[in-house]
Amino acid sequence: MARKSVVNGRRRALRAIGAGACLLIVRPAAATPEELAAALREMFGDRPITPGRVKLDIPRLAENGNLVPVVLSVDSPMSEQDYVASLHVFAERNPLPRILDVELGPLNGRARIVTRIRLAVSQQVRAVAVMSDGTLWSAAADVEVTVGGCDP
Amino acid sequence: MSRFGKVWVRLSENPKRGEPVEVRAMVMHPMESGFRLDNVGQRIPRHIVTSFTCTYAGKPVFRATLHPAIAANPYFVFYVLAGDSGNLEFAWTDDRGEMATHKVTLEVA
Numbered sequence: 001m002a003r004k005s006v007v008n009g010r011r012r013a014l015r016a017i018g019a020g021a022c023l024l025i026v027r028p029a030a031a032t033p034e035e036l037a038a039a040l041r042e043m044f045g046d047r048p049i050t051p052g053r054v055k056l057d058i059p060r061l062a063e064n065g066n067l068v069p070v071v072l073s074v075d076s077p078m079s080e081q082d083y084v085a086s087l088h089v090f091a092e093r094n095p096l097p098r099i100l101d102v103e104l105g106p107l108n109g110r111a112r113i114v115t116r117i118r119l120a121v122s123q124q125v126r127a128v129a130v131m132s133d134g135t136l137w138s139a140a141a142d143v144e145v146t147v148g149g150c151d152p
Numbered sequence: 153m154s155r156f157g158k159v160w161v162r163l164s165e166n167p168k169r170g171e172p173v174e175v176r177a178m179v180m181h182p183m184e185s186g187f188r189l190d191n192v193g194q195r196i197p198r199h200i201v202t203s204f205t206c207t208y209a210g211k212p213v214f215r216a217t218l219h220p221a222i223a224a225n226p227y228f229v230f231y232v233l234a235g236d237s238g239n240l241e242f243a244w245t246d247d248r249g250e251m252a253t254h255k256v257t258l259e260v261a
Contacts, residue, residue, distance in 0.1 A: 066223060066224070067223045067224075068223070078233075091221055094221050095185075095187050095220075096219055096220060096221065098219045098221075099219050099221040099222065100216060100217070100218060100219065100221075100222060101216065101217040102214070102215070102216045102217075102230075103212075103214070103215040103216075104214070104230075105213070106233070107208065107211060107213045107232065107233055108172065108213060108214070108230065108231045108232060108233060109171065109172030109231050109232065109233030109234075110172040110231040110233075112229075112230075112231060113228065113229060113230050114176075114227075114228065114229035114230075115222065115223075115226070115227060115228050115229070116222070116223040116226075116227050117221050117222060117223060118185070118220075118221045118222070118223050119221070
């Protein structure tokens with residue numbers, strides 16, 4: 001009996017992974033770099049975004065666009081006086097430019113996060129860090145996506 | 153019906169006071185993007201986890217807002233500065249108001 005439930009659990013897990021693996025982005029017109037610029041403007045207004053201090057680690061070649069690991073770290077002491085307040089990840093050519101927003105603070109001790117994202121097509125991914133002093137820093141990475149999703 | 157499944161959380165071993173502890177957390181959820189079509193060409197409605205939060209001894213330490221481009225079964229790694237021993241409480245909420253929660257104790261020697 002116990003054996004059976006292990007097998008069932010595994011099948012359920014495999015089904016869930018299979019369902020996730022088949023994600024297809026069907027909106028024909030993907031977002032454009034202009035939409036990304038608009039999203040950035042909406043979130044940060046006209047505040048200057050300086051390249052640097054942020055490190056965005058993504059595989060240059062993503063075989064499966066449904067599961068792309070992302071490591072994001074920021075050069076910050078994460079002290080009470082100087083910390084990363086938030087991190088934001090954007091995609092240039094996904095149907096929606098926004099991917100993730102994270103709020104951090106001195107209680108984290110280290111400004112590093114890892115997650116897994118979806119990319120519809122080969123494109124540039126951008127990350128923006130908002131520091132406690134209000135300055136904005138960014139990084140960008142180009143990703144080649146081999147399979148963006150299951151074709152219809 | 154809730155589409156949340158199992159929660160999986162791990163902390164790095166031997167946390168030391170004043171040093172960051174690595175927290176890895178995942179929840180099973182399809183993260184249906186709302187851009188997929190089913191086999192008769194109907195759009196499958198969006199159903200995603202929109203919020204993930206973690207508190208340590210009652211204080212918020214991590215808050216994420218998720219969009220459809222987060223992969224199925226959302227997985228996050230982040231850090232928490234170890235202080236006194238206390239509970240880490242995790243909560244995920246999806247766009248239909250369903251929730252998954254989890255609690256682990258961070259034991260600081």
